[in-house]
Amino acid sequence: xLSKLRASAHHFYLKMLLAFAAGAITALAFAPYSYWPLYLIxxxxxxxxxxxxxxxxxxYYWLSFGFGSFAIGISWVHVSMDTFGGMPLIVSIxxxxxxxxxxxxxxxITGYVLQKLAPTTSLTRNIVLFPALWTLTExxxxxxxxxxxxxxxxxxxxxxxxxxxxxxxxxxxxxFIVALxxxxxxxxxxxxxxxxxxxxxxxxxxxxxxxxxxTVEPKGEELSVALVQGNIAQSMKWQPDALWxxxxxxxxxxxxxxxxxxxxxxEAAIPAPEHMVKDFLYxxxxxxxxxxxAIITGIISQRGDSFYNSLIVLGNYHAKQQAKxxxxxxxxNEFRKHHLLPIGEFVPLEALLRPLAPxxxxxxxxxxxxxxxxxxxxxxxxxxxxxxxxxxxxxEQLRANMNDNTDLLLTVSNDxxxxxxxxxxxHMEIAQMRSVELGRPLVRATNNGLTAVVxxxxxxxxxxxxxxxxxxxxxxxxxxxxTLFTLVGQWPVLILSFxxxxxxxxxxxKP
Numbered sequence: 001x002l003s004k005l006r007a008s009a010h011h012f013y014l015k016m017l018l019a020f021a022a023g024a025i026t027a028l029a030f031a032p033y034s035y036w037p038l039y040l041i042x043x044x045x046x047x048x049x050x051x052x053x054x055x056x057x058x059x060y061y062w063l064s065f066g067f068g069s070f071a072i073g074i075s076w077v078h079v080s081m082d083t084f085g086g087m088p089l090i091v092s093i094x095x096x097x098x099x100x101x102x103x104x105x106x107x108x109i110t111g112y113v114l115q116k117l118a119p120t121t122s123l124t125r126n127i128v129l130f131p132a133l134w135t136l137t138e139x140x141x142x143x144x145x146x147x148x149x150x151x152x153x154x155x156x157x158x159x160x161x162x163x164x165x166x167x168x169x170x171x172x173x174x175x176f177i178v179a180l181x182x183x184x185x186x187x188x189x190x191x192x193x194x195x196x197x198x199x200x201x202x203x204x205x206x207x208x209x210x211x212x213x214x215t216v217e218p219k220g221e222e223l224s225v226a227l228v229q230g231n232i233a234q235s236m237k238w239q240p241d242a243l244w245x246x247x248x249x250x251x252x253x254x255x256x257x258x259x260x261x262x263x264x265x266x267e268a269a270i271p272a273p274e275h276m277v278k279d280f281l282y283x284x285x286x287x288x289x290x291x292x293x294a295i296i297t298g299i300i301s302q303r304g305d306s307f308y309n310s311l312i313v314l315g316n317y318h319a320k321q322q323a324k325x326x327x328x329x330x331x332x333n334e335f336r337k338h339h340l341l342p343i344g345e346f347v348p349l350e351a352l353l354r355p356l357a358p359x360x361x362x363x364x365x366x367x368x369x370x371x372x373x374x375x376x377x378x379x380x381x382x383x384x385x386x387x388x389x390x391x392x393x394x395x396e397q398l399r400a401n402m403n404d405n406t407d408l409l410l411t412v413s414n415d416x417x418x419x420x421x422x423x424x425x426x427h428m429e430i431a432q433m434r435s436v437e438l439g440r441p442l443v444r445a446t447n448n449g450l451t452a453v454v455x456x457x458x459x460x461x462x463x464x465x466x467x468x469x470x471x472x473x474x475x476x477x478x479x480x481x482x483t484l485f486t487l488v489g490q491w492p493v494l495i496l497s498f499x500x501x502x503x504x505x506x507x508x509x510k511p
Contacts, residue, residue: 012057015049016064022046023068023107029156030073031425036160039153039178044185047126051186055116062111066104071097073151076421083419103148106137117508124504126183127195132500134179139172139494142394146342149393150426153178158429162203163458164210166436167483170395173493177203215481216439216456222475223382223408225453226257227264227445231469234416237447243272247280250297251287253471258291260473261380264445265297267389267412273300273307281314288315294379298388298412301334306368308336311386311412313379333378336370337388339397373400382407382478385440389413392431399489402438407478409434409442416448424450424466432458439483441476 022042029039050061077099081092110133118125134153142149154174157163166174181203184195230250236242247270254263270277277299288295294315301310313333376383383405387398392411402409411431415424428450435442436458444452449466453474462474 012053015053015061018049019046019061019064020068022049023065023070024072026069026151026156027073030151030422031158031429032422034159034429036156036158039156040182040185043153043179043182044189047130047183047186048121048189050111050115051121051125052119053115054119055112058115058119059108059112062114063104063108065111066107067100069107069151070100070103073426074100074103074423076418076423079419079421079423080417103141106141107134110134110137117504121187121190121192123187123192123195126187127180127199128500129504130183131176131179132497132504135172135176135493135497136501138175139490139497142172146339147394150430155426155429155433158432158458162207163433163436165206166433166458167439167485168206168210168213169493170437170485170490171433172395172490173485176493176497177206213484214439216479216483217481219407219478219480221478223262223380223478224260224475225262225264225443225473226254226260227443227451227453227464227472227474228253228257228266228269229446229449229451229464229468229470229472230266230269231448231467232416234414237268237271237414237416243277244280246271247277249469251280251284253469254295255287257471257473258287258293261293262382262384263288263293263295264410264412264443265295266445266447266451267298267414268300268309269297269412269447270299273302274310274312275302281312285314292316292380296377296379296384296386296410296412298414301336307366308370309340309367309388310337310370311335311377311388311410313377316380332375335374335377335386335388337367337391338370338372338374339391339394340367340369341390372397376401376403376406377410384408384410386410386412387434392427392434395434395437395485396489398434398438399486402440402486404480404482406440408476409438409440410445411442412445414447415450420467428452428460432460437483437485439481439486440479443474443476 022045025042026039028035046065050058053061075096078092078096081087081095082089113133114125114130118129138152152171152175154171156178157174162174162177165177181199184199187195228250232246250265250269257263284295294313296311296313299310299312301308376385385402385406391397413427415427418424428444431442431444432454435454435456439456441456442454444450449464451464451472452460453462453476455461456479462472464470464472
């Protein structure tokens with residue numbers, strides 16, 4: 001009897017190791033690798049292997065899967081702590097592992113509830129309950145504790161064939177479809193083919209109708225842009241002696257590009273409070289006005305005792321009305337970052353954490369929060385909907401800030417914190433999906449890459465190499481109209497997931 005228990009325990013431990021390996025493989029489905037079928041295969045394998053486990057075992061099994069996925073997929077997190085945060089390598093890796101373990105709790109919840117309500121392989125378990133639970137827990141991960149919606153299953157399709165569905169259902173809707181297909185593949189492993197016969201035509205129909213649910217069409221106008229990649233070393237960025245050399249570098253790089261309608265400098269390109277650099281801003285404003293151009297730059301703005309990570313517009317705000325705007329400071333044509341990055345831009349429990357290590361006292365880690373919904377920036381007569389850095393990962397925030405007159409999505413970032421890791425490449429991938437969802441071209445200006453232009457189908461059309469100083473110029477065809485996601489957001493897939501979950505639960509509780 002004891003030997004049977006030991007054998008059973010060893011068998012489960014082996015399953016846990018295989019779950020970790022399957023989770024780790026999913027990292028290859030995201031940038032820079034983009035082997036999108038691997039996510040479907042790894043998830044299908046995990047669904048198949050977890051059948052027959054108890055609820056507790058199911059929780060541990062999917063915890064292992066999630067830990068493998070995040071420990072490998074976001075291993076780049078430790079770079080900022082190790083290189084710039086003053087922490088020993090072993091400590092930064094340990095903290096990264098703790099974050100991965102926390103994020104793995106969400107797949108673990110899926111696994112526990114899945115095995116509690118539907119422990120054995122069935123159509124209900126694989127293609128009803130699992131997609132619903134996976135979608136709901138990914139959604140919860142996107143807002144709990146300020147949210148970390150990185151590596152949603154839907155992002156595995158940024159280079160995959162299912163991407164057009166995001167214009168209807170969003171990236172979270174793609175997560176549902178990915179989980180649905182994986183559940184069907186898991187049934188095929190045990191030679192239950194009926195699910196595939198149904199799921200494949202449904203997916204094909206969704207792909208076919210996706211373009212017809214969108215009214216996005218060419219506007220017949222172009223906007224010329226120049227995206228300036230300053231490639232300022234992170235170690236120098238916040239040094240007082242580097243302030244004027246940094247600003248002059250951006251101006252020097254821009255001077256030959258004033259033929260463009262819009263010149264964009266990245267997040268915190270001007271690494272100082274607005275009131276400290278007014279003379280420079282006045283001069284930049286005049287230069288842009290003389291050339292009928294506009295500059296959008298990242299800067300630190302101040303209102304009273306509050307400091308914000310902001311974007312401001314200099315120069316020709318309203319070109320269509322032939323009105324030139326003089327810069328007076330503290331203008332209304334400003335965007336203040338709402339979704340701040342924990343530790344990097346605000347420190348929870350700061351009285352406790354700040355004394356522990358330099359990492360908890362990074363430069364400019366005490367920002368205040370802008371409003372959730374803000375007016376678009378107005379530059380050269382165009383409406384531009386911005387997101388600063390981490391905000392691009394929150395689709396509902398971007399949807400709330402877009403309007404019918406929005407011409408362009410804009411995101412700026414400084415990913416130098418993460419060196420040569422995969423983090424900036426995954427960040428770019430996330431930005432591409434916002435273009436698909438909202439049906440607008442997007443420009444991304446960064447300190448050291450990736451600086452790029454993305455069309456309304458989420459395809460990168462222009463790009464600068466990483467870690468090089470340069471200016472990316474492009475003429476962007478503008479579009480108008482709406483995608484279905486712009487109108488309804490994530491709510492349909494969330495409501496569907498809740499309904500499917502409660503239907504299975506009600507059936508389980510039925511006497």
